[in-house]
Amino acid sequence: MSRERLSVVVTRRLPEAVETRLSELFDVRLRDDDTPMTRSELVEAVQDVDVLVPTVTDQIDAGLIGQAGERLRLIANYGAGVDHIDVATARSRGVLVSNTPGVLTDDTADMTMGLILSVTRRLPEGMAIMQKGDWDGWAPTAFLGGRLGGRRLGILGMGRIGQAVARRAAAFGMQVHYHNRRRLRAETERELEATYWESLDQMVARMDILSVHCPSTPSTFHLMNARRLKLMKPTGVIVNTSRGEVIDENALTRMIRNGEIAGAGLDVYEHGTDVNPRLRELPNVVLLPHMGSATVEGRIEMGEKVIINIKTFEDGHRPPDQVVPAML
Incomplete structure (x- = not known):
């Protein structure tokens, strides 16, 4: 039976x-x-x-x-x-x-690189011009972004996805740095050519791009709060494909509007689908509808x-x- x-x-x-x-x-x-x-x-x-x-x-x-x-x-x-x-x-x-x-490691890492490229090379701005039919032709100073090669990428959370991002970033010629609860084994660090920072504050202050890859826990809630966001370079960019609660979204919005942070690429949000409307209005912010695993x-x-x-x-x-x- x-x-x-x-x-x-x-x-x-x-x-x-x-x-x-x-x-x-x-x-x-x-x-x-x-x-x-x-x-x-x-x-x-x-x-x-x-x-x-x-x-x-x-x-x-x-x-x-x-x-x-x-x-x-x-x-x-x-x-x-x-x-x-x-x-x-x-x-x-x-x-x-x-x-x-x-199973989503590679997909999320791919999307992270997509966001980094989108923000630093101003892809959405270029797409918007083309979709409106407002393009008047090539110009030497139009849509100038930044080259990825040689930039310092700080990875916050060096688990599976963080390490996959590190490998992709190295292929673009970026310098890989990371902060993690536990330091990686020496052989893994050598393979990834990644520099460990015990102090998150010190790492944040020196990075060109910060990519967030940590889970949502009581200890990571607003880990990137207003005080820590202020440590970023004015030319710095922050990308988040992990959990929205890790970043103080209101503080981030305020600082980008004030020119204290150069831009952001976000696939997740602190309050789910309730995204800060001021954040949506910013041309140097790329927002995606939680597509990292899609x-x-x-x-x-x-x-x-x-x-x-x-x-x-x-x-x-x-x-x-x-x-x-x-x-x-």
């Missing part, structure tokens, strides 16, 4: 290949609309289900976990970041949490990791990408 299949609820539309495979393996409830679930829909979803598959748009907090039914045993997050999930409360309730690390390949690989985590759990083993509070 075959064993009853796990009941799985998916909170957002996923790539078709992922949804098809989930349906083959589990008793899955898929999302018809490509919109976030409301709070009441999330509460209903966790009432009578074995596995919840949320995304970054879902707040899986203590209150929601407290309303979950007895069946809920795994939250298999579709995404690497889990700051929207109360992992400690889940653990106390006997609910495991897993994520999808690693490749077909990356999103399918994320789904494959979710499936492996659920299947491993179903087979009575620890999900390979289980997240525990000590990791955060």
Whole structure:
């Protein structure tokens, strides 16, 4: 007699290949609309289900976990970041949490370089002129940006993505510097040709471009606050493809408007979709709608990791990408 299949609820539309495979393996409830679930829909979803598959748009907090039914045993997050999930409360309730690390490293690093190039070479300004049909022809002093070769890139957070950015930056002839909670091994530093800075303040003050690659935790909230942003060169540029909460967005907006920072490239924002309207008006700021992981390949690989985590759990083993509070 075959064993009853796990009941799985998916909170957002996923790539078709992922949804098809989930349906083959589990008793899955898929999302018809490509919109976030409301709070009441999330509460209903966790009432009578074995596995919840949320995304970054879902707040899986203590209150929601407290309303979950007895069946809920795994939250298999579709995404690497889990700051929207109360992992400690889940653990106390006997609910495991897993994520999808690693698969988005190259995609996010590519997007980081895209933002660096866009800001320093003023690509959006050039595109805007062409789209308006206002281009009068080439001029020696028009749209002058800066050369990447020889510039100092400071990487804040030297994990998988930070290291992937370092390799790409080296190919552009940039000088790679980094600050991290733990210093890399000497052989890794040599391979990346990266200079370690124990003091974040000292590194920030000397960089031409600062790229943020750290998770959202209580210790990283506003890590780039007004005081630290003021340490940047007036010609400096800041890029963020990690978590919006790491940068004080209001302070950043104010300083760019005042000419204290040369520009910014952002894919994430402190208040989600509620982006500071003054920030949107600045020509030397490139804003993207959280596109860092937006490749077909990356999103399918994320789904494959979710499936492996659920299947491993179903087979009575620890999900390979289980997240525990000590990791955060």
